[in-house]
Amino acid sequence: MSLLPPIPTIPRAFAQTVSRHPDHSAIEDRGVRTSYAELDRMVLAASRALMAWGIAPGERVAIWAPNCREWIVAALGILGVGAVVVPVNTRMKGLEVGYVLEKSGARLLLSTGDFLGTHYPDLLAGHLPASLEKLLVIHGAKEGDTGWQDFIARGESVSEAAARERALSVTPEMVSDVIFTSGTTGHPKGVKCGHGQNLRTMDDWSQVMGLVPQDRYLMVNPFFHSMGYKSGWMVGIMNGLTLMPIAVFDAGEVLRTIARDKVSVLPGPPTIYYSMQSHPDFAATDLSSLRAAITGSTSTPPSLIESMRRDFGFKTVLTGYGLSECCGTAALSAPDDDAHTVATTAGRAIRDVEIKIVDTDGRTQPPDQPGEVLIRGYNVMLGYLDDEGATRQAIDADGWLHSGDIGTLDAHGYLRITDRVKDVYIAGGFNCYPAEIERLASRHPAVSQIAVIGVPDERMGEVGRAFVVRKPGVPLESGEFVTWCRAHMANYKVPQFIDFVDTLPTNASGKVLKRELRKLPVASGH
Known part of the structure; x- marks a missing residue:
């Protein structure tokens, strides 16, 4: 009701x-x-x-x-x-x-x-x-x-x-x-x-x-x-x-709070459940009050959903999909969906909201065929503040919000997010935009060029890897660079791996080819 x-x-x-x-x-x-x-x-x-x-x-x-x-x-x-x-x-x-x-x-x-x-x-x-x-x-x-x-x-x-x-x-x-x-x-x-x-x-x-x-x-x-x-x-x-x-967030304190204060609802990214489960007090903590959770923000294995139901005792475990541009929510799974469906999809469009998948020419894709995720409905933002141009780019003439995410819809309307048009990666539940990190990091006096990509991380889901071209004759070590980044940007944006390179791979127009960077093995870090 x-x-x-x-x-x-x-x-x-x-x-x-x-x-x-x-x-x-x-x-x-x-x-x-x-x-x-x-x-x-x-x-x-x-x-x-x-x-x-x-x-x-x-x-x-x-x-x-x-x-x-x-x-x-x-x-x-x-x-x-x-x-x-x-x-x-x-x-x-x-x-x-x-x-x-x-x-x-x-x-x-x-x-x-x-x-x-x-x-x-x-x-x-x-x-x-x-x-x-x-x-x-x-x-x-x-x-x-x-x-x-x-x-x-x-x-x-x-x-x-x-x-x-x-x-x-x-x-x-x-x-x-x-x-x-x-x-x-x-x-x-x-x-x-x-x-x-x-x-x-x-x-x-x-x-x-x-x-x-x-x-x-x-x-x-x-x-x-x-x-x-x-x-x-x-x-x-x-x-x-x-x-x-x-x-x-402190896993031990959260466990104590759940037991003491009879917490029933606990949403969060997968990271928090992994952290709680690995805490030495987890097995001995009374979690019987827990009832409902929703997770997501990064790839979620079915084993985590099963564990949340079995080991945490959640009766309702959901996943969802949304953007700030659609009031935070566009799709949700259902309470009775099985663990595999909850883990591998973002559910279906919420009531009175449409989701469709289109190819690069704007044609609607058939079931299970990938394309960009578009959203239309009452939840689509009123626009970007003082930026009509960006608003028109994001919301087309027919009212469809272009998410920048790549996904598929199956025959039952379940959405799967498979990739991202935008170069975003998600660290511990937070969206990290390489272009923003690159802009901030390029202010360092020793940095000539920088390119940032996301790489898999067991605990955080993904973390940043930076490829840095130093200015000629200006020394810079990875530890010094990371320390500088921590002082000038949010900690989840700070790259965890630093590779110093002589040049960055580019195409004929000078655009950095990040697909080439993603092929390189992670050999150094901080």
Whole structure:
């Protein structure tokens, strides 16, 4: 049964859940329990504060923080004033974050303070765009920072009635979020999605997963990613679940949390299940509360699906397929699909969404014949932020979103992803775009040319391998280069294997022939 409110906006969906489950535990984070009624009061305070800061409908507000209660409160507050959430990857460095802030035109940045030994605002020194008016630290603030309570206190000048009225003025067509996704150009593009399409997509996701208010959802997927945001806390507040954010994944701690707090829902990439299964405490941990999971993001062997059902005890194990450009979900398997089907396909198109396979001339391919995956339906993005040209390239005149992925559809409509038109590889569940990594790495003063490909890795699924041409007479060692990359890009983007070469293979037009690089055995690394 659908849980969508009469006017499907995220503020109305949240209000509907609050009215149905006011005393139910909404968030349990760092030992603190927050009911839905309490969460509603916090969100209202955040909305009032944003209005006091002058945030108008349609304006963008960025969040750069790990999974935590404040992330959800801030996001719901932003959405409640009709503004747009811009999630920022916590693994990004200052240069990367500065680009997202400038491109999005965000007026405010809600950032974590101290996290994993780093004070995040310090990373932005020299990278803050003129369009950003204020950086607010939501937790882990140090002296001189504008902290969360300072932010909230400003909202006392705005009445609760005004904030409630603003939330009711939000419409389904309004943009709710802009998630930045890298592309073959090497520059991230902002994907615009709206309230109504997000909720409708996640309503279908929720029904396939069989979510109920009694579910306790351990949130390992990061909130800056569609899987942690839309298939994460958004489906949680839609369905009245108890959400348990995890800031940093630790297999042992996750196992202890499952046993202690009776976790029932645990989505994630295959990497997390492998890590848990290899932990010495796995066999002795009580996992009987686990009920539902969805995995994917990389090749999934049938043995893992079977193990998730047998050893973890999941009753429902799904896989799916989606892009930021289609609200995160386009296809899902079914709860009663066998292990082989779940592992080797991405399921079938969700309700009211079409998927087809076309050849290079745009002709629809017959069953089991490979071609590019195209998607059409209500879930297709509203477009790329301030980039009509890229939007027209991605969505054709008939409304089909060109995914850039190669796949097949069988006679029953099950989708298999077999390759990628775009040169993307997936490391631990994160999309890695070589063009972006190459652009960032080429800033190193010793690098003349660089080409990056993905290579198989048992733990991460795939990792990066970089072929580097050094500038004449400028020394560079692999360890030094990797250290530099770690300081200038998210860690999952950092190449794990470094090959120094004299030249890169190219065709007559000068394009690097990566297919030739893929033929070379991995002989060096870091």
